[in-house]
Amino acid sequence: MRITALAGGVGGARFLRGLRRHLDSRDDGPHDLTIIANTGDDITLFGLRVSPDVDTLLYTLGGGIHEGQGWGRADETFALQGELAAYGVEPQWFGLGDRDLGTHVARSMWLAQGQSPSQVTERLAARWGLPEQRVQLLPMTDAFVETHVVVEQDDQQQAVHFQEWWIRMQAAVPAQRFVVAGLDRASAAPGVLDAIRSADVVLLPPSNPVVSIGIILLVPGVRDALRGTSAPVVGVSPIVGGGPVRGHADACLKALDVEVSPSGVASLYRDFLDGWLVDPADAASFSGPAALTVRDLPLLMKDAASTDAIAAAALDLALTLRA
Amino acid sequence: MRITALAGGVGGARFLRGLRRHLDSRDDGPHDLTIIANTGDDITLFGLRVSPDVDTLLYTLGGGIHEGQGWGRADETFALQGELAAYGVEPQWFGLGDRDLGTHVARSMWLAQGQSPSQVTERLAARWGLPEQRVQLLPMTDAFVETHVVVEQDDQQQAVHFQEWWIRMQAAVPAQRFVVAGLDRASAAPGVLDAIRSADVVLLPPSNPVVSIGIILLVPGVRDALRGTSAPVVGVSPIVGGGPVRGHADACLKALDVEVSPSGVASLYRDFLDGWLVDPADAASFSGPAALTVRDLPLLMKDAASTDAIAAAALDLALTLRA
Secondary structure, eight states: OEEEEEEOSHHHHHHHHHHHHHHHHSSSOOOEEEEEEOOTTOEEETTEEEOHHHHHHHHHHHTOBOTTTSSSBTTOOOHHHHHHHHTTOSOOSSOOOHHHHHHHHHHHHHHHTTOOHHHHHHHHHHHTTTGGGTEEEEESBSSOOEEEEEEEETTEEEEEEHHIIIIISTTOSOEEEEEEETGGGOOBOTTHHHHHHTOSEEEEOSOOTTTTHHHHHHSTTHHHHHHHOSSOEEEEOSEETTEESSTTHHHHHHHTTOOSSHHHHHHHTTTTOOEEEEOHHHHTTOOOOTTSEEEEOOOOOOSHHHHHHHHHHHHHHHHHHHO | OEEEEEEOSHHHHHHHHHHHHHHHHSSSOOOEEEEEEOOTTOEEETTEEEOHHHHHHHHHHHTOBOTTTSSSBTTOOOHHHHHHHHTTOSOOSSOOOHHHHHHHHHHHHHHHTTOOHHHHHHHHHHHTTTGGGTEEEEESBSSOOEEEEEEEETTEEEEEEHHIIIIISTTOSOEEEEEEETGGGOOBOTTHHHHHHTOSEEEEOSOOTTTTHHHHHHSTTHHHHHHHOSSOEEEEOSEETTEESSTTHHHHHHHTTOOSSHHHHHHHTTTTOOEEEEOHHHHTTOOOOTTSEEEEOOOOOOSHHHHHHHHHHHHHHHHHHHO
């Protein structure tokens, strides 16, 4: 089976690790998993290129993630950034650990040598053992794109980098809209559109529907590929019981005037979504098109077992729809 | 008093820290110390610009040096470079600690922003408190220069970066000659020539006479400034008892067919050297021009007291020559 997933950071990575475990536990394998990662979050800090969603996927699937916080490296130290602070170098609101910085230094060096983000991601993924897991991790595009957030500050509209809004402002300043710099000149990275078109199953993990999956959908060709693929497209609601499981998806949805609910999120995917998992807490209030097949099960990824069960349910729904 | 010194790394830095302490202990102060640092050792590693002699001077004078090894930072960790190794990134023979890398990341970022090495060094020095010590640290040039070493390998002449010869090869492969890439297009950094011309005293610490001080002497204008300055020029022999106090100065001198002795080193400085400190072990065998004033005292910088005594003797000799 060839499964393709679109993913952001923490939630997507945890879901996909569960999916990978579930796939390995099945007796009809081996199965291939292609992950198309959001790179709109990418940011240049201290002259180094940081790709937070790609890194979270690498570390989570490769066994190097800080399990407690969901991002960054386990057993991390922060000596280097402390030195930058001593030199008066800003910003300091984005925490970059020494181990994590190893990834950014390698990425930046390879990019400077002329390698594409796809090629760099492949080299990084090799170290984390993704090929051996039959996982292919693709950045959504090889173009330099960055999500910026338009906010009102001091009675003026200002665009700030997504990370500044997300981390420094904690998404507490209302987003007027999101602007993805560079996306008009972008094209999908090699393999991305084909991975959607030729998949047996397409899954949308419970990643942020606006600033993670929503950004991938803006890459030219991706949305058309999702509309056109013969594979069933099944998603997992990132909204449970009226709020996001994690992060600031509510603030993102509000900026788009979309209801903070599984119904609201599903409406963003309405032109290609075939199946949708919602939490029992939201099942009664859910409303969507008749053609959308909805299943409910607990969607909190509390531990490996609950995460694997959600991944298994998403895959099962897709296989049912495919049959 | 305005004192100007030319310096390489460990030996020069330790001598100059002693000189700074001695100057502060005198009752005829305050005195200004300008240090012209060799940048021929500079190397780009992992896309980051490393300036070993400048950094050793910063850390030693600023109180951040690893006292035992003489270079690098105290309380250092090596998490980042370990990650690079895990990603298969070479070379690994040059040890870059996490704290040390903070300097290289800051330097590289500022250089990429268009600041000159002089400007970058000034920013770095501010953090290490050099201005408060009345110490000005100047790179010898703002041009991109690199010392390369011509060696014979596999019956072929090859040029390798100085650091590769010095560290990876431990200078065990005979150097045929030294080539300073970029030096023909270089000019002295702002303030360098004036610091020599207008100094009251010029000192040459016991730095490597070939690949540290010798490289600074190759910067256009520096040697002429030393010949022309009215200040006495006094040096400290880096050779004691027939060998270098530290490092591979013997291998460097042999490449130039210069005797590994205080006499040999003084011959490299003969057109501008006024005073010369040699160790008692070398006093009897020393031969040099009659115009050169030679003093002998123990030249091993074993501790702060012996280091300060050497610095004080160099300054005293200069002041005697000046009177």
